[in-house]
Amino acid sequence: MLRGSLVAIVTPMRDDGAVDFAALDRLLDFHLEAGTHGIVAVGTTGEASTLDVDEHVAVIAHVVRRVSGRIPVIAGTGANATSEAVTLSRAAGKAGATACLVVTPYYNKPTQEGLFQHFDAIARAIDLPVILYNVPSRTACDLLPETVMRLAAVPGIVGIKEATGNLDRARAIRAGCPPDFALYGGDDATGVALGCLGAQGVISVTANVAPRAMREIWDAIFAGDLEGARRQDEALAGLHQALFVESNPIPVKWALHAMGLIGPRLRLPLTPLSGHRRAAVREALQQAGIKL
Template sequence: MFNGALTALVTPFRDGEVDAPALRELIEWQIQSGIDGLVPCGSTGESATLTHSEHDNVVKLTIEQVRKRVPVIAGTGSNSTAEAIRLTAAAREMGADGALLLSPYYNKPTQDGIFRHYKMIAASVDLPLFVYNIPGRTASNIAPETFARLSEIKNIVGVKEASGSMDQSSDILKLCGDRLAIFSGDDGLTLPLIALGAKGVISTSGNVIPREMHDLAAVALGGDFPKAREIHYRLIPLMRALFVETNPIPVKQALAFMGKCANELRMPLVPMTAGPAEKLRIVMKELRLV
C-alpha cells in the first residue's frame, strides 16, 4: 500500500488563513500527476504553526479531497506523547491511511524514551504508523538499534529517514529488513536509498514536480537504474534549489511562481530572499516549470 513517491504537502495560506481552495486544487493536481500518496501537516506543511483546529481541518480536507485514490499519511507528531496520541486518534477517525510522527523535539528524550513514546502511541491508536527521523529539526537522532526495537511493534510499519546519512540508512535497512518500509526524507537521496532497499520517498520537491518524483521512484523501484540516474541528474539542481533556505520557504516560492498558491508563510518563517529566489526561478525555467 505504501511505496513510491509521496508528497509532503505544503499548507497554502492567504491573508493569514488556510487557503482551502488552493489546497484542494493542489491535491487534485498531485493526484492527476500520478503521485503515489500525500502527507499533510508535516514539516513542509508548517504544522508547528497550525492551530489544533487548523491541523485537524487540513487533514480532514485532504482526506475528503483524495477520496481514497491514493494513501493519505497524516502528520501527527508532537514532543508531547499525549498530544501525539490525540492527533493520531483524530486522523484515524477522519479516515487517514496512516500517520507520520516525528521524533520528539526540544525535550531530547533518551533512546529508551523515544522507543516508549512510539510504543505508547502504537498501543493507543490502531493505525499504521511511520517514524520520522529528522535530527536537524529535533536535535536528537533515532539510532538504528532503536528502529530495530520499533520494528517489532505490529502497527509501526515505516520510517521517513531524513538524517542525511547513508551509513545510518544502511544500518536501518540491514537491521530491520522487511519489517519496516524505509522512505527517504531527503529528495536527493531517493535513488541511492531505493538502490539499498528503500520503498520510496516522502518528498518536498513533489509539491512542484509530482510527475517527475513519481517517475524517479517508479523507475528505480522497477530496477531500471540507468533511466533512474538520468532522471536523478536532471532533477537534482531543483532539489538543491528547494533547500537553499529553510523548508518550506523555497517550495512556497516555487509554487507561487507556478501560480499554485500565494507566497505566504507563517511567522517566524518569511518569504525567500531575492537572490536565491531568482536562482530558483532560473532552475525552474530550465525544467520548463515556469
C-alpha cells in the same frame, strides 16, 4: 505497503493567515493528475508547527475528502508531548488517514529509551499504522538505528522516514529490521540512492513542484530500471538543492507561488524567500522544465 513518490505537501495560506482550502484543492488535483503515489499532509513542509490542533485536524480531513481514496493519505501527527501525538493520531484515524507520520519529539531531547517509550505508547494507543520520522537537523533529537530496530518489533509501527541523508545509516536500518518494515527517504538529493538500497519510497519536497517527474523516477525504480531513474533524477538535482536554500518550506512555497498555484503567504516565524535567493530557485525550476 505505501510506496513511491509521497509528496510532503505544503499548506497554502490566505493573505489573512488562514488556511487556503481552495488552493489546497488545486494542489491536490495537480498531484492526482500527475500520478503522485501518495500525500503526506501537515508534515514539516505543511507548517505543522504553526497550525493549532483544530486546523491540523481540519487539513487532514480536507485532504482525505478531496483525495477520496484515490491515493493514500499519510497524516503528520508528531508532537513533543506523547499525549498530544496520541490525540492528533487518533483524530487522523477518525478522519480516514491511511497512516500517520510521527516525528521525533523536538526541543525536550529525550534519551533513546524515552524515544522508544514515546513511539511505543503512541502505537499502542491508536489503530493507525505508524511511520517513524527522524530529522535531527530540525528536532535536535536523533532516533538511532538500534532504537529503530527495537521499534520495528512493536505492533503497528510499519516504517521510518529517515531524513538524515546518511546512506550508511539507511543500510543499517534496512539490514537490522524485518523485510516488511518500510524505509522512506526524507532527503530528495539521496532518494534514488536509497531506492537502490531497497527503500519503498521518498517523502518528497521536490514532488510539490515536479510531481510527474518524481513519480516517473519511482516507477523506474520499481521496474528495476535504476540507471533510468538516476538519469531522470539528474535533471532534478539543481531543484533538490535550490528548495533548501532557506528553511523548508520557504523556497518551495515561493516556487509554487511562482507557478501560479498558491499565494505567497507563510506563517510567522517563517518569512517569504529572500530576494537574493529567488533567482537560484527560478533557475532550478526552469532547468527542470517547469513552466512559470
